[in-house]
Amino acid sequence: xxxMTSDRLFSHYEHLHxxxxxxxxxxxTKCYIKDFLSPYPELKKFSxxxxxxxxxxxxxxxxxxxxDLAFRAELDAVEMDEFYGTYYHGCGHDAHTSIQxxxxxxxxxxxxxxxxxxxxxxxxxxxxxAKEVCxxxxxxRISISRxxxxxxxxxxxxxxxxxxxxxxxxxxxxxxxKLSLKNSGHVSNHGDSAAxxxxxxxxxxxxxxxxxxxxxxxxxSTNGSHNVSPTEIKFNITFRGKSSDICKQxxxxxxxxxxxxxxxxVIMNYPLLHNxxxxxxxxxxxxxxxxxxxxxxxxxxxxCDDFAFYGKELDVPTCYFFIGAYSQGHPIHSNEFITPKAxxxxxxxxxxxxxxxxxxxxxx
Numbered sequence: 414x415x416x417m418t419s420d421r422l423f424s425h426y427e428h429l430h431x432x433x434x435x436x437x438x439x440x441x442t443k444c445y446i447k448d449f450l451s452p453y454p455e456l457k458k459f460s461x462x463x464x465x466x467x468x469x470x471x472x473x474x475x476x477x478x479x480x481d482l483a484f485r486a487e488l489d490a491v492e493m494d495e496f497y498g499t500y501y502h503g504c505g506h507d508a509h510t511s512i513q514x515x516x517x518x519x520x521x522x523x524x525x526x527x528x529x530x531x532x533x534x535x536x537x538x539x540x541x542x543a544k545e546v547c548x549x550x551x552x553x554r555i556s557i558s559r560x561x562x563x564x565x566x567x568x569x570x571x572x573x574x575x576x577x578x579x580x581x582x583x584x585x586x587x588x589x590x591k592l593s594l595k596n597s598g599h600v601s602n603h604g605d606s607a608a609x610x611x612x613x614x615x616x617x618x619x620x621x622x623x624x625x626x627x628x629x630x631x632x633x634s635t636n637g638s639h640n641v642s643p644t645e646i647k648f649n650i651t652f653r654g655k656s657s658d659i660c661k662q663x664x665x666x667x668x669x670x671x672x673x674x675x676x677x678x679v680i681m682n683y684p685l686l687h688n689x690x691x692x693x694x695x696x697x698x699x700x701x702x703x704x705x706x707x708x709x710x711x712x713x714x715x716x717c718d719d720f721a722f723y724g725k726e727l728d729v730p731t732c733y734f735f736i737g738a739y740s741q742g743h744p745i746h747s748n749e750f751i752t753p754k755a756x757x758x759x760x761x762x763x764x765x766x767x768x769x770x771x772x773x774x775x776x777x
Contacts, residue, residue, distance in 0.1 A: 488535050512760040583627075590649070737756060
């Protein structure tokens with residue numbers, strides 16, 4: 414049975430890894446999930462739409478609209494090249510989905526006396542699909558006691574799990590800016606060039622890079638040609654801070670110092686990710702008692718994840734942790750990152766361990 418589960422887990426990953434899709438357009442991924450889960454009568458599809466897929470397992474029928482646990486996995490891939498629209502599963506979402514699929518088979522086979530939601534969420538990388546899921550759950554008056562999510566990390570070896578309490582991931586704000594330049598025409602014209610203006614913008618962004626808020630410019634482009642001065646500058650600017658307010662303030666400072674006409678489009682705005690202290694202590698105790706994994710404390714990271722919306726919007730205790738997935742030195746969000754098989758197995762082990770211990774905690 415263990416060997417069969419391992420083979421299926423690896424097969425899920427290989428299939429999904431070859432089919433990366435952008436956020437809110439993960440149709441092939443959703444079809445794969447639905448086809449795989451369709452034979453399980455213990456499972457019911459609760460919702461399907463742009464926001465993804467939600468399945469429910471009901472082991473305590475007296476608690477019809479309440480769920481003891483929820484697990485979140487993501488469907489989308491990383492946008493590697495904004496101009497060409499190329500995508501790659503370089504962030505491990507394919508691994509998270511694969512693990513959750515096998516977690517569901519474990520639940521259906523062992524039939525714990527729990528009510529569980531399995532959320533396959535669209536668009537974590539961009540636009541914040543979690544916010545759409547939270548709105549749906551609130552509209553349906555669904556209550557949840559605890560929500561879990563894991564994320565693979567290339568910074569640790571596969572036998573390590575990293576977890577901490579309190580604020581663990583930064584708030585994130587990313588905007589797409591389009592600046593209109595007055596000077597155009599022949600490149601010999603006088604006035605500020607797009608290059609000189611952009612150099613000033615880089616210096617401005619660097620001046621806003623502080624201990625509590627990091628600022629980065631990416632995806633810089635212009636129109637024009639070799640002999641025609643650009644009339645537009647386009648770029649993304651990202652702020653990662655220890656609060657949403659700090660990100661907003663630094664963003665406004667940047668806009669206030671633009672002396673040209675501009676358009677500003679918010680493409681990502683995620684709150685701070687916070688792990689509930691009591692839930693963390695319980696999970697850390699569960700992990701520390703295992704002889705299979707080694708547990709480390711996660712430092713505060715200037716990365717972000719829209720899993721933060723679940724705790725903020727639903728007012729539910731959440732716990733987010735990292736599974737080691739060292740990939741021959743290739744970092745997360747690179748086009749060479751691959752989740753090792755050992756990390757897939759470790760992630761599944763940790764999630765099934767949580768189900769087992771939660772069932773013992775609730776039912777004795």
